[in-house]
Each structure stands twice: as C-alpha cells, then as structure tokens.
Amino acid sequence: MKEIPFTNCERNFVNKCIEEETRLDGRKLLEPRPVKINFGSNWGCCMVSLGHTRAVAQVSCDIQQPKTSRPNEGMIRISVELTPLAAQHFESGRQSEAAILISRQLEKCFKDSKCIDLESLCIVADKKVWNLRIDINIINHDGNLVDCASIATLAALMHFHRPDVTSTGEEVIIHLASEKDFLPLTLFHYPVCISFITFKSGNSIMDPTYTEEKVGVAELTLGMNSYRELCSLHFDYLTKTMTIKDVISNVSNHAADYATKLVQHIKEAVIKDVQSRYKKDDSNISRFKESIQVNKLTTTIGDYISIKLRKWNATAIAEDDTDNFMEIENEDKSHVIKREEGSAELIPVFNESNKKENPDIDTYDSDWEEVLVRSPSLETKEIIDLADSD
Numbered sequence: 001m002k003e004i005p006f007t008n009c010e011r012n013f014v015n016k017c018i019e020e021e022t023r024l025d026g027r028k029l030l031e032p033r034p035v036k037i038n039f040g041s042n043w044g045c046c047m048v049s050l051g052h053t054r055a056v057a058q059v060s061c062d063i064q065q066p067k068t069s070r071p072n073e074g075m076i077r078i079s080v081e082l083t084p085l086a087a088q089h090f091e092s093g094r095q096s097e098a099a100i101l102i103s104r105q106l107e108k109c110f111k112d113s114k115c116i117d118l119e120s121l122c123i124v125a126d127k128k129v130w131n132l133r134i135d136i137n138i139i140n141h142d143g144n145l146v147d148c149a150s151i152a153t154l155a156a157l158m159h160f161h162r163p164d165v166t167s168t169g170e171e172v173i174i175h176l177a178s179e180k181d182f183l184p185l186t187l188f189h190y191p192v193c194i195s196f197i198t199f200k201s202g203n204s205i206m207d208p209t210y211t212e213e214k215v216g217v218a219e220l221t222l223g224m225n226s227y228r229e230l231c232s233l234h235f236d237y238l239t240k241t242m243t244i245k246d247v248i249s250n251v252s253n254h255a256a257d258y259a260t261k262l263v264q265h266i267k268e269a270v271i272k273d274v275q276s277r278y279k280k281d282d283s284n285i286s287r288f289k290e291s292i293q294v295n296k297l298t299t300t301i302g303d304y305i306s307i308k309l310r311k312w313n314a315t316a317i318a319e320d321d322t323d324n325f326m327e328i329e330n331e332d333k334s335h336v337i338k339r340e341e342g343s344a345e346l347i348p349v350f351n352e353s354n355k356k357e358n359p360d361i362d363t364y365d366s367d368w369e370e371v372l373v374r375s376p377s378l379e380t381k382e383i384i385d386l387a388d389s390d
Helices: 008-019 097-111 145-159 210-215 244-279 352-357
Strands: 035-039 045-050 053-064 075-082 122-124 128-140 165-167 172-174 191-198 204-206 218-225 230-237 305-307 314-317 334-340 343-348 369-373
Touching: 008 210, 035 145, 035 244, 045 145, 053 145, 075 097, 075 145, 097 128, 097 145, 097 191, 097 218, 097 230, 122 165, 128 145, 145 191, 145 218, 145 244, 191 230, 191 244, 204 244, 218 244, 230 244
Parallel strands: 075 128
Antiparallel strands: 035 045, 045 053, 053 128, 122 128, 165 172, 191 204, 191 218, 218 230, 305 343, 314 369, 334 343
C-alpha cells in the first residue's frame, strides 16, 4: 500500500502552527515526548515507547571467527526491520530505503563511535570471538524512528549479559547461568540520537511526529553521549536555502542537555531491572505484558489529525440537549470533539445531502462527547479555508 500524501491544506496548517511556535500535540518547539522503557524476560530485550512510536530491540550473541584485520576484537551487527505492523505503507519481506538509512545512522552512532569494548569480546585471538547482533523491530510509527531505535539499542546493550566462557586451549566451554553468572557488556560511553526538523519559516523542533516530518524541509540527527560529545551527524535537506550551520547553532546545546538526561533515565531503568532480576523480585520488573495495550497501538494511517490544546475552553453539549446549541462560524464544516482532558480531534461534519449520497459516513462516534470551541484568536488571525483543499 502506498503512503498517503499530505494535502496543501494540511501542510499550510502545520507550517502556520510552527510559525506561531505552536505544535499540534501541545509541546514546545524544543520539547521531546515522554520515554518509557520496558524489558522482556531475556537479557538484552527491551521495548521503548517515544510518544506513540514504539520499537523493540533484542541483543543476541554467538561465537565466530574474527576478521583478519581485527583478530583481537569481537564483531557487532545492527539490523532494522520495518513491517506493516508499524505503518501500512511498509512492506514485509524486503528491506526498504528507510530501514537501511536508520541502520546506517545507528551504525555510525554506536559502531563507528566505538562505544563498545570489542576487545573484551575476544575469546581466543585470531580464532574465536563473540559476535553481537542487534535486531530492532519498529512496531508503531508516529515519527522519529531513529531516536526511538537508538534508545532501544542503547538500553538493550546496557541490559544484555553474555555467557561466561572458559578456554582450555583446544576447546571453548560455554557456561550456563546456573554455573556462572552472565557478564554484562563493557561500554566506554553511551550515545543516543537526537533528531530535529526545520520548517520553511526557519523554526526547528525536537522529536518530530510523523506529520511534522512530512512537512519539514530539513532534518538533522545528532548522535551525542552523556559527556556532551558529538558521535555522529546526519543532515538531509529539501531546499538549499537552509544550511547545516544555521540549524546546529540553534539546537546543539538543547541536544547535549537532553542527551545527558536521557542517558541517565536509561541507566536508572536498566539498574532497576537488573537488580530486580538478581533479587528475583518480579514485582519491580517492567515486562511487556504490562506495557502493551491494544487500544494504545495506533498506526500513522488515520482519518483525522490529532490536535492537543494547551488551554481547553469549551462548552460540552449533551446528545439529547439541542436547546443550548452554541452557534459558531463554519459549524457545518467541522467540529472539535474532546477525547480526554487537554486533547481534542478536529473531524469533518457532513450535511444531509452528503449523508444521503454517502450513507456509510458517520459524523462522529456516539460514545464521544461533542464540544464546540470559540477561540478569541479566530477574529484576528487568518483562517484557512478547508473547502478548497486538494
């Protein structure tokens, strides 16, 4: 299934919001979404939720012969898979360009920055070394896949414990967990990816959603560690008027500060889970069973654009109450419905003629509470007409 393109009306609406320093989900321009980390039953298995974007990472290892150029070092491979479970326009069974791009960015951030002590993975020089494999599966796509995948990768590497081995000269003995405790990996530093999107107005935002990624004109991804050091950089732009110097000068300090806080959050989550495992206290272990909720998993393909309002001034109207109806401008074109506290969705309203022509169309869900909003800014600011949308 092909990806549904954005209309000019949607692009103009998002650009207008960013120009006025307002985001659809209520965040500030340089404010990230909340991060949740849950670990599985195996070592090195974790699921990371960055807003509605979710990724699962699994670290595994096996013994192989090292490369001739690096006889005393282990090996590491990173693989990213995008399935239709994440978004309907992803195809299963083939590696897409987006998956390859994310894999290369993660390799630059983790492999090329040499954050892992590969020499500690050597068993017998020039004969046997540990080969680490990191498999990342995106299970829900709501923008900023690189950051979510990098957080999952770092958390999985910090959480992973490999079996202990003994070399007798002729053979290698791999000990079970009951014989010897598994050993954690040695990390020199802890890098994560921090992404920004720049719009044609010149404003840059942190941690973009799917909608914001499609409207932006420049994308910047910085790989930074907790020591405020730059580990990798990726810059992609659609217009030559935007240079990388303009973007980095505005967001570098924010990226360094956020990387420090994010790494500390990952460390605390990993330490809490590891300690709970050794104490055999399952009550403090965050498992996938508690983290996965079917009603929270959403794909990018939808009929509506979710909009979160910072200040909610609305008047609720009961379904059976029609006398207190508040009339607003263009009420026959759209309604704003309140889904939960502080959030709403803008949905189209069809008149009777459209309803007769399209009997399968429902104006809104009967379980939702319909509200009408009168904003004082509508009288002074430009209104985008939805009737001419292509």
